[in-house]
Amino acid sequence: MEKTKKITSSIWKLAWDIIFPPICVNCGTDIEDQSKFLCQNCFDEIQILSALRCPECGARLANSDSACHKSNYVLAPASKFFPPIPALIHNFKYKELIKIGDILSAMVIVCLKNSGIELKDFVVTQIPLYPTKLRKRGFNQSEVMAKSVANYFSLPQENLLQRVKNNPQQAKQKDFSNRKENVKNCFQSLNSQKIAGKKIILVDDVSTSGATLFEASRVLKKYGAKKIIALVVAKA
Numbered sequence: 394m395e396k397t398k399k400i401t402s403s404i405w406k407l408a409w410d411i412i413f414p415p416i417c418v419n420c421g422t423d424i425e426d427q428s429k430f431l432c433q434n435c436f437d438e439i440q441i442l443s444a445l446r447c448p449e450c451g452a453r454l455a456n457s458d459s460a461c462h463k464s465n466y467v468l469a470p471a472s473k474f475f476p477p478i479p480a481l482i483h484n485f486k487y488k489e490l491i492k493i494g495d496i497l498s499a500m501v502i503v504c505l506k507n508s509g510i511e512l513k514d515f516v517v518t519q520i521p522l523y524p525t526k527l528r529k530r531g532f533n534q535s536e537v538m539a540k541s542v543a544n545y546f547s548l549p550q551e552n553l554l555q556r557v558k559n560n561p562q563q564a565k566q567k568d569f570s571n572r573k574e575n576v577k578n579c580f581q582s583l584n585s586q587k588i589a590g591k592k593i594i595l596v597d598d599v600s601t602s603g604a605t606l607f608e609a610s611r612v613l614k615k616y617g618a619k620k621i622i623a624l625v626v627a628k629a
């Protein structure tokens with residue numbers, strides 16, 4: 394019988410950790426377990442918010458029915474765009490560390506849970522990616538979170554919108570009117586029957602100017618959505 398040399402799993406794990414040492418994705422400090430992604434200090438920096446905000450001026454809203462500026466949606470940001478959030482989102486989207494989605498999903502779930510919104514009858518959906526972008530990345534970061542939210546609260550998750558224009562990156566656009574112009578008509582409904590009369594939780598990673606959420610909620614409203622809560626990891 395052929396004799397094979399076996400390396401025990403603990404030695405193999407040690408070798409792996411030496412070749413690719415587990416580090417905090419935010420500050421680069423050594424950590425024990427790469428599946429945690431953050432060191433304790435960076436993890437402790439995360440502060441979860443639960444207030445609903447007016448997307449126009451950022452004012453705190455008493456509940457999801459109260460209005461401040463006229464807008465198609467109310468914003469539920471789970472956090473501010475402060476470290477370690479930018480590093481988590483960057484590593485999730487561009488380095489394809491898909492398990493980071495678990496941290497970000499937990500953040501938006503806790504935010505929604507603490508917001509006091511009566512969640513029954515809501516449908517969860519997400520800002521879609523353009524098909525070629527989706528193929529390149531292999532997953533839609535917002536869809537990963539939308540599925541976790543739907544699963545946690547036992548709500549249906551539906552693909553309600555599609556992206557029909559491969560607009561240049563929003564981050565490259567200067568101001569709100571440029572950003573608004575950049576995303577204009579980039580979404581279409583995928584299933585208008587599933588939108589009409591519905592209360593919708595619309596998931597996205599970060600809201601910067603709000604132009605993307607503005608455009609997506611405009612289309613959802615056009616097809617008869619009753620209420621839209623935009624749930625994001627952070628408001629930049």
Ligand SMILES: [Zn+2]
Nearest residue numbers: 417420432435
């Ligand atoms: Zn750190």
Ligand SMILES: [Zn+2]
Nearest residue numbers: 447450461462
């Ligand atoms: Zn306002």
